[in-house]
Amino acid sequence: MPVEEFVAGWISGALGLVLGHPFDTVKVRLQTQTTYRGIIDCMVKTYRHESLLGFFKGMSFPIASIAVVNSVLFGVYSNTLLALTATSHQEWRAQPPSYTHVFIAGCTGGFVQVYCLAPFDLIKVRLQNQTEPRARPGSPPPRYRGPVHCAVSICQEEGPWGLFRGAWALTLRDTPTMGIYFVTYEWLCRQSTPDDQNPSSATVLAAGGFAGIVSWAVATPLDVIKSRMQMAGLKHRVYRGVLDCMASSVRQEGLGVFFRGLTINSARAFPVNAVTFLSYEYLLRWWG
Numbered sequence: 001m002p003v004e005e006f007v008a009g010w011i012s013g014a015l016g017l018v019l020g021h022p023f024d025t026v027k028v029r030l031q032t033q034t035t036y037r038g039i040i041d042c043m044v045k046t047y048r049h050e051s052l053l054g055f056f057k058g059m060s061f062p063i064a065s066i067a068v069v070n071s072v073l074f075g076v077y078s079n080t081l082l083a084l085t086a087t088s089h090q091e092w093r094a095q096p097p098s099y100t101h102v103f104i105a106g107c108t109g110g111f112v113q114v115y116c117l118a119p120f121d122l123i124k125v126r127l128q129n130q131t132e133p134r135a136r137p138g139s140p141p142p143r144y145r146g147p148v149h150c151a152v153s154i155c156q157e158e159g160p161w162g163l164f165r166g167a168w169a170l171t172l173r174d175t176p177t178m179g180i181y182f183v184t185y186e187w188l189c190r191q192s193t194p195d196d197q198n199p200s201s202a203t204v205l206a207a208g209g210f211a212g213i214v215s216w217a218v219a220t221p222l223d224v225i226k227s228r229m230q231m232a233g234l235k236h237r238v239y240r241g242v243l244d245c246m247a248s249s250v251r252q253e254g255l256g257v258f259f260r261g262l263t264i265n266s267a268r269a270f271p272v273n274a275v276t277f278l279s280y281e282y283l284l285r286w287w288g
């Protein structure tokens with residue numbers, strides 16, 4: 001099993017993550033809190049109340065976990081494609097895999113990475129939603145003191161399975177959208193690259209960026225539901241499942257609830273995925 005794909009997936013994911021985390025914090029807050037009037041209002045309030053550091057809340061754990069999550073996504077994707085087509089990534093430009101194979105491999109990568117991602121994503125979302133400024137003498141401490149304290153508290157208060165709250169919504173979000181993600185990337189690269197050649201850097205950046213936008217646009221409704229289910233344990237709010245969370249969100253806030261965070265998700269998706277694919281492709285080419 002080629003390991004370069006796993007290592008390239010890790011490094012490229014970490015680069016994308018640092019770039020996109022401030023957008024991600026604004027998105028999570030817009031999706032789960034009703035106190036903001038929009039993106040700018042959320043950014044201004046976060047900056048005034050918590051300084052620039054507020055945008056980077058909850059980032060340390062994803063940085064640590066991206067090694068596992070992104071390498072599993074890209075590694076399972078490439079190795080599934082290898083199993084389906086019996087060709088390695090060095091041969092894909094000369095003998096391109098079919099879009100059906102790319103879609104199946106993407107869905108498989110998305111499905112498998114969910115079970116590594118779920119606990120890390122839950123902790124990230126809980127920490128991003130803490131709007132208290134950094135501890136000042138005399139001010140009440142935030143609910144969670146950091147990622148480890150958050151993980152331990154969830155296990156104690158909600159049981160070890162509490163760490164997988166929202167995992168089903170995450171599976172429904174990521175399995176098909178990862179298929180869409182890789183198909184969009186491949187399709188855009190092939191449209192602008194002569195047969196047998198590697199796509200140029202500009203093509204990889206644009207195709208990666210648009211693949212991120214398209215897949216996140218499709219993923220946003222389930223992303224909202226996933227974030228709400230992850231926060232539910234903390235608010236002692238019990239949803240009976242994904243459909244119950246959807247129905248109760250629509251009842252209270254209308255259909256527009258499914259598009260909360262769509263703009264910021266798309267603005268974040270372009271640079272994050274452009275950088276992710278560029279570094280992934282170049283690392284693989286460099287390793288031959």
Ligand SMILES: CN(C)C(=N)NCCC[C@H](N)C(=O)O
Binds near residue numbers: 013016174215219
């Ligand atoms: C729609 N979804 C879930 C995705 N396309 N995910 C893959 C992109 C991963 C990248 N680290 C990011 O956070 O955008």
